[in-house]
Amino acid sequence: MSSSNLKKKVFIETLGCQMNVADTERMLGLLDEIDYTQTEDREQADLAILNTCSIREHAVDKMRSYMGRWDKTRKPGSLVALAGCVPQQEGTKLASDMRTADIIIGTHNLHRLPDLVLEAERRRELNQINGIEEAFANKGVYASRPQVAEIWEELPEDIPETPIFRKTKYYAWVNVIYGCNYRCTYCIVPKTRGVQRSRPISEIVSEVQNLADEGYKEIILLGQNVDGYGLDIDTKLATLLREVHKIDGIERIKFLTSHPCDMTYELIETVAELPKVSKYFHIPIQAGNDQILKRMARRYTVARYMELINYIRKLMPDASITGDVIVGFPGETHEQFMDTVKVIQDVAYDACNTAIYSKRPFTPAAEWEDNISLAEKQERIRFLNAICTEVAEKQALRYLDKIEKVLVEGKSVRNPNRLTGRIFNNKTVNIECDPALHDKYIGAFADVRITRTNPWALRGEFV
Ligand code: SAH
Ligand code: SF4
Ligand code: F3S
Numbered sequence: 046m047s048s049s050n051l052k053k054k055v056f057i058e059t060l061g062c063q064m065n066v067a068d069t070e071r072m073l074g075l076l077d078e079i080d081y082t083q084t085e086d087r088e089q090a091d092l093a094i095l096n097t098c099s100i101r102e103h104a105v106d107k108m109r110s111y112m113g114r115w116d117k118t119r120k121p122g123s124l125v126a127l128a129g130c131v132p133q134q135e136g137t138k139l140a141s142d143m144r145t146a147d148i149i150i151g152t153h154n155l156h157r158l159p160d161l162v163l164e165a166e167r168r169r170e171l172n173q174i175n176g177i178e179e180a181f182a183n184k185g186v187y188a189s190r191p192q193v194a195e196i197w198e199e200l201p202e203d204i205p206e207t208p209i210f211r212k213t214k215y216y217a218w219v220n221v222i223y224g225c226n227y228r229c230t231y232c233i234v235p236k237t238r239g240v241q242r243s244r245p246i247s248e249i250v251s252e253v254q255n256l257a258d259e260g261y262k263e264i265i266l267l268g269q270n271v272d273g274y275g276l277d278i279d280t281k282l283a284t285l286l287r288e289v290h291k292i293d294g295i296e297r298i299k300f301l302t303s304h305p306c307d308m309t310y311e312l313i314e315t316v317a318e319l320p321k322v323s324k325y326f327h328i329p330i331q332a333g334n335d336q337i338l339k340r341m342a343r344r345y346t347v348a349r350y351m352e353l354i355n356y357i358r359k360l361m362p363d364a365s366i367t368g369d370v371i372v373g374f375p376g377e378t379h380e381q382f383m384d385t386v387k388v389i390q391d392v393a394y395d396a397c398n399t400a401i402y403s404k405r406p407f408t409p410a411a412e413w414e415d416n417i418s419l420a421e422k423q424e425r426i427r428f429l430n431a432i433c434t435e436v437a438e439k440q441a442l443r444y445l446d447k448i449e450k451v452l453v454e455g456k457s458v459r460n461p462n463r464l465t466g467r468i469f470n471n472k473t474v475n476i477e478c479d480p481a482l483h484d485k486y487i488g489a490f491a492d493v494r495i496t497r498t499n500p501w502a503l504r505g506e507f508v
Contacts, residue, residue: 055081056090061098067218069096074208079159092124097131099233101403116145121182130237137194151196156205165191200239215488217261222268230342230409243278257294266300272307283315290319301327305345317360324361325471329369333388334381365395365470373402373422375413382425395440397433437500444495451493453486474503
């Protein structure tokens with residue numbers, strides 16, 4: 046390997062969900078093969094990549110503002126790439142819209158990134174050789190920008206295994222299923238991530254075994270519909286959990302995101318039974334009213350959702366449950382909204398993400414009349430957030446004065462006298478600790494007494 050100062054530098058900004066975080070780790074792994082090393086300083090980067098999200102209009106606006114800012118402050122001669130869900134949704138026509146992007150790549154052909162980068166480098170050099178003056182700076186909008194764009198409509202038949210450069214040392218995200226077969230009427234994900242495709246158990250087990258050998262202690266199995274794992278290859282998530290559970294060295298296992306339709310009693314029983322699996326479930330409900338759920342094409346009722354919650358609570362009274370809801374779906378009446386409020390209180394979420402409905406291109410709901418004013422939606426979400434906070438605050442109290450086994454992940458970004466980690470049930474805890482002792486704890490499990498709680502995180506001290 047060449048020495049690091051000879052290497053080119055890549056900076057990646059990740060927007061969106063854990064899928065994108067995992068893809069960023071793959072991009073770093075792939076780029077290492079063509080001698081790019083990671084930098085945290087974008088203005089020094091030879092290649093800056095924006096890994097985009099398109100779940101809501103706001104996320105797309107963010108892309109535009111980043112791109113404008115980046116072009117003004119980039120290192121002369123550097124390349125800028127757009128990756129992730131916006132290109133996958135928009136296709137190569139995005140190139141003419143985002144004229145300061147040199148490389149445009151979708152989610153389905155991520156493994157092609159090194160080739161596209163090399164191609165952009167080659168085109169830029171050719172322009173320089175041909176004496177195009179701006180080509181050296183490679184800044185601003187002009188015709189000689191490389192603009193290498195490649196987006197695949199489908200995931201490749203065999204999704205290539207790619208090298209992964211993990212940013213985290215003690216816990217790791219492991220993709221187990223790609224895509225989503227649901228067609229929720231508001232959601233862009235089926236368009237940006239394609240159809241459901243499970244990885245074979247053997248491949249996942251060998252990846253996790255390697256992680257264990259490298260000293261990782263926790264893994265998080267990842268999928269847009271993780272409960273759908275295996276349905277296309279004649280197996281299931283419960284079976285995968287059992288296999289992964291056998292791997293020595295891995296002490297904690299989580300999985301997300303769950304879909305109420307594919308979550309089974311057997312899965313809940315398996316989680317309850319396996320000691321290394323966190324008693325933690327992320328199960329978005331989206332709405333607390335059956336008519337709205339039907340129009341969202343969620344394919345379950347509130348009663349069915351509550352059945353699952355009750356079974357979880359029956360087997361694991363202390364389980365942590367989190368969710369997502371959408372506010373102001375087209376046609377949502379005030380009464381229907383209040384049903385959502387009630388469900389949040391009934392479930393007693395440890396945390397619940399809320400978002401105002403955002404119209405997405407190519408989705409059925411985008412055709413429907415959006416009859417709720419923005420002011421009304423904002424009022425509803427404000428009210429709902431207050432409820433979520435209240436519920437989460439109450440839920441957090443059950444940890445007070447308890448001793449929790451914490452995987453210490455690193456220093457707190459906000460306070461140098463604190464470490465941060467997670468309890469078994471996934472909640473974040475900040476721990477008071479003399480900086481001289483930090484190295485002793487980071488990356489290890491430790492018993493922590495919870496001394497304070499708030500709706501978002503816990504505070505504790507080592508016992
Ligand atoms: N696969 C998961 C969710 C993936 S998207 C599931 O089925 O629940 C993550 C969250 O973004 C969703 O749970 C939803 O609450 C929110 N979301 C998705 N599309 C949205 C839209 N058009 N407007 C507002 N929020 C949306
Ligand atoms: Fe989107 Fe629905 Fe699939 Fe979740 S299950 S990713 S909300 S289409
Ligand atoms: Fe966003 Fe794509 Fe995830 S749209 S939420 S980054 S799958």
